[in-house]
Amino acid sequence: MDNVRHMTREPADQDGPEQYDAERYVLGGCMHQPKQIPAIRGVLNRTDFALPAHELIWDVLGHLYDQGEPVNPISLRIELEKRKELRRAGDIGYVAQLGNYGGDPQYYAAEVRRRADLRAEADLGRRIVQQATAPEAEPGRAVTFIDDYLKRQSERAAGRSGDPADALLAELLDASSLDNMPALEPLVGDLLHLDSLARIIGPSGHMKSFVTIDIAGHVGTGMKWHGQYVRQGTVVYLVAEGARGIRKRVRAWEQHYGLKMDNVLFLPRPVQAMGPEWDTLTEAMRRLQPQMIVIDTQARVSVGVEENSNTEVGVVIERIEELRRATQACVLVVHHTGHIGEHGRGASSAKGALQSELHVSKKGDNAKNIVVTVKVGKQKDDEESGDIQFGLKVVTLDGEAKPDGRPVTSVVLESLDQRPPGEVKGTPEWLVTVLDRAQVSMKWGSPRVIKWCAEYGIQMRKDKIEEAVRIRKQRNSFDEVRNGTGDVNSGAPFGANPDTGDEQHHGVSDSPLNNLPPNLPRDLESHLPRDQGGSSGEFQQNPTSNLPPNPGGPPGDVPPRPPSPRPASKAGGGTEGDPDNQDTTGPLCTICDRPINPDWANRGYDTHLGCDPATGSHPDRPDHGHTHTERHTA
Structure with a gap:
């Protein structure tokens, strides 16, 4: 065979056994330099090893280091035997052979990681192709593969790709570190x-x-x-x-x-x-x-x-x-x-x-x-x-x-919370708005307003209705004093000037007439009270109504005639019947044609107190036979 020339294999043949040498140098280097194990854990994940045997050996080396035991080929063999996994790790010969690999384990760890990333990308491509060419393929299903890959890469970029337990420990925060956590936006x-x-x-x-x-x-x-x-x-x-x-x-x-x-x-x-x-x-x-x-x-x-x-x-x-x-x-x-x-x-x-x-x-x-x-x-x-x-x-x-x-x-x-207070249903101010927009007469007192509310389905407590009636009358009086116009007994709505017809809205009554608030009963817009201003004979038909009483008068009492004049006191002072103290500028008596005191006339009287309508005589005439003092006493 001397004439046969042997072909040399490429030293970096990716398909040959040399492709796993970087993993062997990592494992052998950790046996020689156990203190490098924590640093390598920050670079590698156990799944980055391509051979299952290397993944198993890496786990055992980490366990020996964590337990404080020696990390060398002999202790590694004993631990594998104890777990009954020596054969799966390559047997005694292979474990002993790893001890011959030395060098810088961190350098080779970076190479192991690089090759693991390339395998992950190749695997991603194969899965996408398989998914897309499968008989039941549907568009979009391969997105999950991409998401998994990107998630793993982001974890690596954050330096959390080492041992799972170490990675979890690295995420623990002390109390001061909580301030660095982003708050809810x-x-x-x-x-x-x-x-x-x-x-x-x-x-x-x-x-x-x-x-x-x-x-x-x-x-x-x-x-x-x-x-x-x-x-x-x-x-x-x-x-x-x-x-x-x-x-x-x-x-x-x-x-x-x-x-x-x-x-x-x-x-x-x-x-x-x-x-x-x-x-x-x-x-x-x-x-x-x-x-x-x-x-x-x-x-x-x-x-x-x-x-x-x-x-x-x-x-x-x-x-x-x-x-x-x-x-x-x-x-x-x-x-x-x-x-x-x-x-x-x-x-x-x-x-x-x-x-x-x-x-x-x-x-x-x-x-x-x-x-x-x-x-x-x-x-x-x-x-x-x-x-x-x-x-x-x-x-x-x-x-x-x-x-x-x-x-x-x-x-x-x-939003009801953004409406003015007068628009909140059930308040006295809201009822004032309702009564004003429905043109309920200002003359109505609490009993009649209570009856009107019941007729139109407005359920409110009696004290709130009474408060609404009081507010209406107070504001109406204020408008009369301010404008110099208006009649407390008129049926004009609150804030309206009866002389000009202009609508002057004040307080809660700030909307056009008959633009009823949305919370009114639904029949209120089309049905107003049948009798708002009163009718002839009303006081006889409703003796207990509260139509405008005089201050201090009983409910249902009509405005009385002006009170009779009181006679002058004996202490002195002229009166309407005193000829010595009469005002010559006042109107004339319809009986004796003598002047009447203007204050007396303004109270509605057109005769003196003592004038006799039958004879036309005045009390101070001589034929009456009374003295000035006696007339006043009488």
Whole structure:
């Protein structure tokens, strides 16, 4: 065989056994320099070794080091025998051979890591090709492979790719380090936060979607949400339920606020959390990086999941959490409550993952008297704020009509907390507004107003109605003094000048007449009291009414005639019958044609006290035979 020339093999043949020499130098170097093991743990992960035998030997070397035992080929062989894994590690000969490898283990550890990364990339490519060429292949399924790879690479970049236990220990923080943790960033006041999972729950038909659309519109445009701070950003609204009605609600919102609902994107179909398309949604949202993602509703994106099973619902919540982690957005889930109680329908495990939970409920039977209440059911890291209440405003969409010609309408939320105090239903000020706009007479007292309220379905306590009546009369008197006009017994509404017809609104009465507040009973706009100003014979028919009594007079008492003049005292002072003390500038008596004192005349009298209508005589005439003093005494 002397004539046969042997071909030399490339010393760096990647398919030959030399490709594992870097791993052998790491293991042998650690036997010679055990103190290098902690540093190498910061570079390598046990799974970075290509050979299973090397992975096993690395675990045993780390165990010997942690126990403070010698780290050499002999102690390694004894420990493997004790575990009955010597044969799997390559037997005695191979273990002894590793002791011949020396050098710098950290240098070779970097090479092992580099080759592990290349294998991971090659494996990623193979998995994508296999997935794409499989008979049941679906677009988007390979995204999960990419996510796994990127997650592993990010962990390596953060230096957490060493021993799992060491990596966990490195994450522990002392008390002073807590200040370096990022705080929750508010999205909507103290209600919703970025990088959190939140939920809006409520019975079916209780305006949950209207509240959610309202929040989305305010976040997209950057407006304050009914007085609450808002951080502006992109919103993605997954309309998994009721997609056909979303357009009308958005147009009503835009018309009410007079601006476009910018930065709000809608996906009008459900994406199943347990299906492969959820991975596609997660990747799309990772690229878009919205501030808020709305899932409306939880039930429609988890079809086929047993909602009473904590295990199955837990998987759905974890899929939603993946969406949150990929975007660091506030993921807001809309969910129904059960038939009884205020808890979300189905398994209770979902609530534990929530940062915030809002409960929405409504009372009332039509848009004019419905009150929508948003109650904070859970706030993990903040104090639970008070309830927020909304009324509904009907919006007629401009330029739109139904096939029969009727207008197209929708509703928007109006915060009751932002209305003036006089508009809060049930207060005396609110009743003053109602009475003024219904043009209830100022003459009416408490009993009659109480009866009127009962007739029109306004339920209030007697003391509040009496307070409203008092406020109306006080303000009416104030207006008369200020304007020099008006009649306390007139039926003009509060603040109106009867001489000019101008509407002067003051206090809570700041709206045009007959523009009744939204919380009035629905029949009040079309039916006003049948008798507001009184009619002939009313005092006889209603002897117990409280029509304007004189100060101090009994209820139902009509204004009396002017009181009779009192005779002058004996101490002196002229009176109407005193010829020595009469005012010559006053009007003349209709009996004796002598002047009458002006004060006396102003009280409604046109004769002297002692004048005799039958004879036309005056009491100081001589034919009466009385002295001046006697006349005054009489």
